[in-house]
Amino acid sequence: MADNHDSTTENRRVLLPDAPVLVLGGDGGYWLTPDGEVAKTSVQQTAARVVDAPPLLIHRLNYARRLGINPFPAFDLLELYAFAFPARHCLPTARGLARALNLSPPGNPEEQTLLFFEATNSILKFLTGLNGKNRKEASAIAMTMGQAGWNWAPAVLAALGLPESRDRYGGLDAWRALPEWPDYAPEPPPDDIAVSEFEARERLKEMLGDNAESRPQQADFSALASHAFLPRDQADAPNLVLAEAGTGTGKTLGYIAPASIWAEKNGAAVWISTYTKNLQRQIDDELNRLYHDPAEKSEKAVVRKGRENYLCLLNFEEALQGGAAARTEQITLGLIARWISATRDGDMVGGDFPSWLLELEGRSRITRLADRRGECIYSACPHYRKCFIEKSGRKARKADIVIANHALVMINGATRPDDPFLPRRYVFDEGHHLFDAADSAFSAHLTGQETAELRRWVAGNDTGRKSRMRGLENRIGDLIGDDEAGAEALQKAIRAARKLPSDGWLARVRDGAPNGPMEEFLALIRTQVLARCKQPDSPYSIECAIGEVIPRLPEAADRLNKALGALSTPMATLGKVLITRLDEEAEDLDSTTRFRIEAAVQGISRRVSLNIAPWRSMLKDIEEPTPDGFVDWFAIDRLAGRDMDLGFYRSYIDPTKPFADVILKPAHGVVVTSATLRDNYEETESWQSADMRTGAHHMVLPPLRAHLASPFDFAAQTRIVVVTDVRRDHMKEVSAAYRELFLASGGGALGLFTAIWRLRAVHENIKAPLAAAGFDLYAQHQDALDTSTLVDIFREEENSILLGTDAVRDGVDVPGRSLRLLVFDRIPWPRPDIKHKARKKAFGGSKYDDKLTRLKLKQAYGRLLRRENDFGVFVMLDSMLPSRLASAFPPEVEIHRVGLKEAIALTRNFIAEKEQVLRKISLD
Incomplete structure (x- = not known):
């Protein structure tokens, strides 16, 4: 103090x-x-x-x-x-x-x-x-x-x-006291020394300590994961381990054990990737078992996220x-x-x-202080040697464990395929999300927001407001120097970029006064979507198939394609000029200038190859059938009834193919794990869904597959109830059911919803009676709190109640009494949009819908038991739950199909019985 x-x-x-x-x-x-x-x-x-x-x-x-x-x-x-x-x-x-x-x-x-x-x-x-x-x-x-x-x-x-x-900054110049990151010699190439099953088991014992309870499944999982840390035998064929580890297995420490040994032996980092930032934090907390000294942990374990997550000091x-x-x-x-002076990593x-x-x-006031638009000027920045982003990247190169997320891993792999610092050993936790993460990473969106962002990146902000968004000329003009070809290419790129949407584009498109080829293209897309979608006045996003495009759209697409070509060509020239300078001036360039040039080349290449090239391909195909393996559509993105963006969208039908090409094949060893990798509906096909959702079916060699059962007694510790007499589309009835079930459990309840509007309706109906009964009610999309904070509160407040959607269903760890009741409003069928319809056709029709739904139910049910003494009731308020979805749950747990009155009594009695047992244990 x-x-x-x-x-x-x-x-x-x-x-x-x-x-x-x-x-x-x-x-x-x-x-x-x-x-x-x-x-x-x-x-x-x-x-x-x-x-x-x-x-x-x-x-x-x-x-x-x-x-x-x-x-x-x-x-x-x-x-x-x-x-x-x-x-x-x-x-x-x-x-x-x-x-x-x-x-x-x-x-x-x-x-x-x-x-x-x-x-x-x-x-x-x-x-x-x-x-x-x-x-x-x-x-x-x-x-x-x-x-x-x-x-x-x-x-x-x-x-x-x-x-x-x-001083002139009023004491707010906190960057002055920050230490600079040190320079290190380049790291040598990593060794490739294997990790044995025995070593993995022994490291796990060390982390758990002498007094830890015996968990044979966890030790078996650790031994299994060690197979990903053997030298590979064939190019493009990593040692791939698919491990479904049931709830309570303790998989996090299980894979940390062999990963940490491999990193120590071989002098390179293992990247542990998960789906959300909240889960990154949970893994970081688990590493305290490995690194007891905070200073040691700071050096050997690094949390990595995209640049947009870190404060930019400039x-x-x-x-x-x-x-x-x-x-x-x-x-x-x-x-x-004040935070800058105390933060761990910015x-x-x-x-x-x-x-x-x-x-x-x-x-928005705070997040705009991050590097959200790729405007970094690297070593030209006066804060470069104190930069949180640069410091994090350098620490990751010397770390043993890097905790990343799926999105960052995939973007890095796609944009930096030749980067020697890319990892070759991965652990993908929450592996059932790899399909969705790959879908986001490898899709192409030719939209107003995306192209306006590209304009700002190239040409800068032309609104006249004071801003660092001054475009490529400001960031790389000095790097081009006296090169005439480079200077000419730069000016051509800036002029071409100014034909893309500028501030106010959405209003101009909506009002029928577009400016430039992209805005004209968007105006026609908007016309087609409004003409052909089923509910043009919907407050939610609307879409339509491309099909026979409306008149004038092909001509607009051709003009836009030419405009993008006029931008792509000089940008490619700029990249070549900079690469040439790296080669011809290799002796004279200092390391900071070299790094600036490499970063500039990477930024230009990324936008040409991952943005402009796919966009031009889409525009050329606009009157042709969609290429095999892809699905195209037009859409207007809306939020609460307001248009936010619109454009032309393309996704892979199977996005794990580019994931396999970009990430899996170059890797030497990969662990993919989750509690919900398999679909248990048909035993002969139980691993088929795991292979399909993780990209394993694109590998030359088959993965090592294993299922480790949960140590929990699900039949004794849980109850599953399907309520048969609540009409799922009558929100008063649904609200009453939630209210009475929450009262019966005495709180500690999570209400899950398939739509935000249903959550809001129930919240409005139950907040007063629950408050009168003394319960704290929290809700996504209602409280001015982010999801991770809501979950933290719910975890700490044992008798609170939380309402949420998908983000609180997947991968959230709430052990103990804080979660003893989970209520689902209705069966979480996939949303039947154009993209899903294409995948449904490719992946098995209605069986594909069933598979996805079972996995969602399985994930939700898995929230109930996180520790040995946990217990809980799972309630589905949808009487239409078909028996073919029942394999989402453990076969030994009976499904009670009863009316609401019986469901309330069952919930109250079961929870009271279990809490009485726990009280007796604590007294003994």
Whole structure:
């Protein structure tokens, strides 16, 4: 806390704000005045009262959302906590704040109001103890934030004391104190020394420790995974292991064991890839078992994400420039400056940047500080040697374990096939998502947003606003130098790019006033979609097959193809000019200039080969049948009734083919694992779905396949119920069923939905009665909280209730009592869009639908049991569940088809019985 004492300490004091405390429950607001009076108001009364005087609360934006009003001024404890404890985890709830501050967790809303005063006092008291450099930096930032209107500033400055001095950045120049990344000699090529089954088992024992429970399946899994860490025998034929590891197997530590040994033996990293950022964090937490020393872990384990996830220091510096003109944003920038000084790796999305702060301060305000548009100028940047992105990349080259995600792995493989730093050993966790991840990575979208983005990347921002988005000329003009061919190509590329959509393109297209060949093409696509889709007024995205295109569309496609050719040719020339310079000036180029040139060539090549070339191919085919292996369509993307984008889309029918070509074949060893790789409907075909969804069927040699059964007793620990008398399309009935089942379980319940509108309808109907019964209800698409934060809250609050869609169904680990009931609104059949119809035709018709649906049900059911003593009830509110889908569940678990009354009683009795057993065990 205090690094040294100075004479100003005694002049500091805790100054509590003169503000009422507000806790918002589902049934209204609970108020505590500074005089100690407690009062309760209805939701409507609360909404009127909050605007009279700023209250003391937690997460004002979420309060505003729940009250149905615009954000209002408040003393938000989350802002105070983020200032005092940057980069330190805290759940954005009363109990989460209490745990973070080591205070007694509150119970009812009245107790929570008292906690808020106690928490405020605790945080401010901590700030009074800051001394030396920490105090000077914090007080300078607090003064700047106060001058911008931060209402916590008087209390914070009273605790810290006034700043002694501030420079032109008002103390927000946190980058000055960051260390530079060191230079290392190039890494030698890795060795290829095998890992044995015995070594994998022994490393697993070391990580688990002497007192760990015996889990033979986990040890067997670890031994199995070691086969991916043997030298391969044939080019384009990696040692591929497909391992379905049942719930509770402990697969994460199981594959970390052989992966870590191989990395240590061979001097190269193993990349562990998963589907979501939330799962990356879970794997990172598990690595604490391998690396007990945080300093060692920092060197040997690195979390890698796309560039758009990391803070760009140059963007941050430029956001500060302008002084008084930027006053409205200086509160947000002050909190970010505090975080910069404490962050592990600069990861703003899923790292140690508080996810609730993204929503609290405005997600777009914060995420625009990342490198979201490929505008990096690399070594020309004054912050290059302190750059979080560069530091992460360099650490990954020297690390043993790199935790990535499927999207990053595939993009890296597709754009950098000759990069010597690409890994050759992978573990793909949540392998059942590889098909969908590959679908996103290898599809082509010729849309307004994509082409407008390309225009900005090449030609820069021509709106006149101060911005670093000045295009290729700014980024590589000095690299071209006096080369006349290069300078001419650059100007041609800029002129060609300016024919692509500029700001305001969507409104012009919608209003029938397109400007340029791309906007004219989009206007005609919009006409065809609206004319041929079934529901043109739908608030959701709409689409149509290409078929016989409307008049004038072929001519517009031809003009656009020529315009893209006029851009592609000079960009390719630019790439050749830069490559030539690398060759001809090899002796004279310093390493930073060489790296800038290589990065520029990679960026140009990526956009020519992965964007423009596929787009031109699509345009040439517009009057021809879609090429074999692909599916094409036109679509208008909508969000809540608003058009967001539109264009021409192409996907592989089987996207695991490019995945196999780009990632699997160049690799030497790959583990693909999940609890839901196989479809168990027909035993003779059980691995067929695994091969198809992972790309294994494209390999020369067959994979090593194995299923490791879960150690859990599903028949004893779970119940499966299909409710037969609730009409699934009558939302009042569905809502009543959710409400009564949640009450029967006493919370600890997850409600899953197949559509956002159904979730919202149920949420609206059940929030008041559940609040009156004392339950906290959280929901995706309703609360101003991101999914990972909602899941974290649900995990910590044992009796809370969470409503969500696919993102909380897949791969989320919620052990213990926090999840004892899972209710599904209806059978999660695939959405019958054009892309799915093409795949359904190619992959077996209705059997393909059944297969996908069984895998979704299997994944959802698997959420219930994560630890030995877990238990739970799975309820399907769709009486139409056919028996052929039942193989999604363990065969030993009986499926009870009963009415709602019996389902409620079964849920209540089963959970009560299991909790009684657990209480008895704890007493013994």
